[in-house]
Amino acid sequence: MQNEDRVDALVAPRGALEMLSQDEMARLSEESGPFHDLFHRCALAILNCGSDSDDPQAVADEFNDFEIRIVQQERGVKLQLKNAPGSAFVDGKMISSVREMLFSVLRDIIFTQHEYSLDSGLQGASSAKLTNLVFELLRNADVFRRIQSPDMIVCWGGHSIARYEYDYTKRVGHELGLRELNICTGCGPGAMKGPMKGATIAHAKQRTKDGVYLGLTEPGIIAAESPNPIVNQLVIMPDIEKRLEAFVRAGHGIVVFPGGAGTAEEILYILGILLHPKNTDLPFPLVFTGPKESAAYFEQIHAFIGDVLGTEAQSKYRIIIEDEVEVARVMKQGMEDVRQYRKAHQDAFYYNWKLYIPEEFQHPFEPTHDNVRKLNLNFDQDTHLLAADLRRAFSSIVAGNVKVQGVAHIKEFGPFEIHGDKALLAKLDALLQAFVDQQRMKLPGSAYVPCYKVISE
Structure with missing residues (x-):
């Protein structure tokens, strides 16, 4: 232990993932690659479980000296941590729930990113x-x-x-x-x-x-x-x-x-x-x-x-x-x-197969300024389709509030512009303002600067 809020440790998995292929090791160990960066960010979030911050950039800045490295041994995988948040440890030993979740991150990143190649393998994928x-x-x-x-x-x-x-x-x-x-x-x-x-x-x-x-x-x-x-x-x-x-x-x-x-x-x-x-x-x-x-x-x-x-x-x-x-x-x-x-209907208890989810609710929406501007927030469409674009509008606000990429977009290009039916936008603006007044956009103690503008002209 270096000081009261930083810990170095070598951690073994518990149940979630114990073996990696050489290819998986190479992908996650490549410090300039997207897999390592993603794993680093998610691992820091798990280890920082005692935090009361909802500013991911502030967390990254506070622990800018945090390092994590995968160590492949004959008997399985271990994680080498340097300058990890002390809140994840008791007397230098990692809390069991944190250790489980840390290896859940490793498991899910490998399975989703490596096995499915999500960036390229699901373009235009069907609902099923x-x-x-x-x-x-x-x-x-x-x-x-x-x-x-x-x-x-x-x-x-x-x-x-x-x-x-x-x-x-x-x-x-x-x-x-x-x-x-x-x-x-x-x-x-x-x-x-x-x-x-x-x-x-x-x-x-x-x-x-x-x-x-x-x-x-x-x-x-x-x-x-x-x-x-x-x-x-x-x-x-x-x-x-x-x-x-x-x-x-x-x-x-x-x-x-x-x-x-x-x-x-x-x-x-x-x-x-x-x-x-x-x-x-x-x-x-x-x-x-x-x-x-x-x-x-x-x-x-x-x-x-x-x-x-x-x-x-x-x-x-x-x-x-x-x-x-x-x-x-x-x-x-x-x-x-x-x-x-x-x-x-002979449907499974453990997975709701019978529930129909339209593709409008399934394909990822990237909250860019152009995409937000193009949202169809008008009444001349089926109700479930209006709900889908309203969902995307709120998703964009969440991204602009707390997600790293969304916050970066707002910092570079200014607030998202939300266009649509004048009467609808008036209702939306009133609801959003109520959220701001009630301090529901950010944790109390941090001033909220809106990441959106409702354009009702």
Whole structure:
């Protein structure tokens, strides 16, 4: 140990990945190559698990002397770390959950980048091929279980939330855990950590020894939202679109807590899918919930959805305020509805094959200024298509707020320009301003400079 916040270590894997080919070693060891840079960034995020920053560049600057090297030995792979964040260690020994997640990063980068050659191998891929890819990535991560009934509750919500909102997410997670339900989140802090923390206590009370705390992230967001240490299954999906598809394929129901642009993106994603005619009869329990202090937040979200997507979209979810028990009961009943539907249609419990996801929600959207400017934010199209482009607009704002490449684009070219129908943009602008006023765009204590302009002339 060099000092109290830096550690040198040689770390062996635990279960996730123990052998590499010479070709894989060469790709990940090439310091000028994209694989090494990607692995370095993701590994630093895992090791920096105690951070309260959502600025990936600030983290990179703070640990600019951090180094990681893969060591191939006769008995397997080890990682040589130099100047690693001390928060990942106790008395010089790496915390077990951090070690597991560190090798999950190595596993997923090798499998997705090397095996699938994502940059070139999926251009113009069909919807079915992309769905199968998501399945294979989750299977490779050993996510799937043999279960008698659906039990995975996806929890969405912001990383920047008030303390009373965080405490409420824990209470909801506790009630879900008491009903022997498992938790999947984006794996970061805030509303992604709280439900897992509550569920761990409930699972202990129920003597549930195999509770699942599944975290799904992607390289662009992991540095800004380091995984919380409760996660016991971590999967790094290649991009936000495949991450979102993994949520709805592996999950059986969704609970949405207060959040900002990223949460709005997730809401628009699931509503856009559920609004497609092919999913009309498919049960997918969806609840928006928060403490009484957050009631106005959900009123804003509900009104925005009604104004831009209509009453049918509003019918796809329930809003439950200050009642964690009711949320858990609704989810538990929803699991029985999902079970009966999948049995009747002979669909798997562990992967939602029957859910139809249009290609507009599957292909990666690159948030460049030109692409954002071209978004079709007008009412003269099918509702699920409008939801798809609204999702892309919010995804661009997330990129401009916290993702390294998006932040760099904003710094070089200025804010993204969002164009479209004047009435629609007025509603969008009001919602975004509410997020800013409520400090939902960045962690409290850091001034927010908008990365977007809503152009309504």
